[in-house]
Amino acid sequence: MFVTLSNTNPDPLYKQVKDQIVQAIVTGELKEDELLPSIRTMANELKISVITVKRAYADLESEGYIVTRPGLGSFVTSINKDNLRDEKLKEIRERLKEIADEARRYYIEIDDVIKMLKEIKEEF
Structure with missing residues (x-):
């Protein structure tokens, strides 16, 4: 199973x-049209509630990552990686705004934050 749960993860x-x-x-570990484990199988393997997995699958379906075919199961859909990138950029921008706002509240200059980002870039 490619999913591992952590009790220390706040999510x-x-x-x-x-x-x-x-x-x-996104990484290609799961391919387009690949069958996901059934909700019950995933719940049993992860030792969590069926309702928890059902919620995850419902969110995945509403976000366009999977499609459920009655009687057949849930399958990975074709995703547009450009759209996914754009969505992720928007999400990162929002998180950066939150970081900038927090920095401002603690009198930390945005240039210092940018310097930290450049240092992180060098680590990669």
Whole structure:
């Protein structure tokens, strides 16, 4: 199973499941039209509630990552990586705004934050 849950992760279990499936789709670990484990199988393997996995799958379906075919199961859909990139850029921008706002409240200059980002870039 490619999903591993952590009790130390502050995210709810359904979000951990969802995020790891999205990551597997984006990286190509899960391919287009690949069948996901059934909700019950995933719940049993992860030792969590069926309702938790059902919530993760429902979110994945509403966000366009999977499609559920009655009687057949849930399958990975084709994703547009450009759209996914654009969505992720918007999400990162919002998080950066939050960081900039927090920095401002503590009298930390944006240039200092930019310097930290450049240092992080060098680490990569």
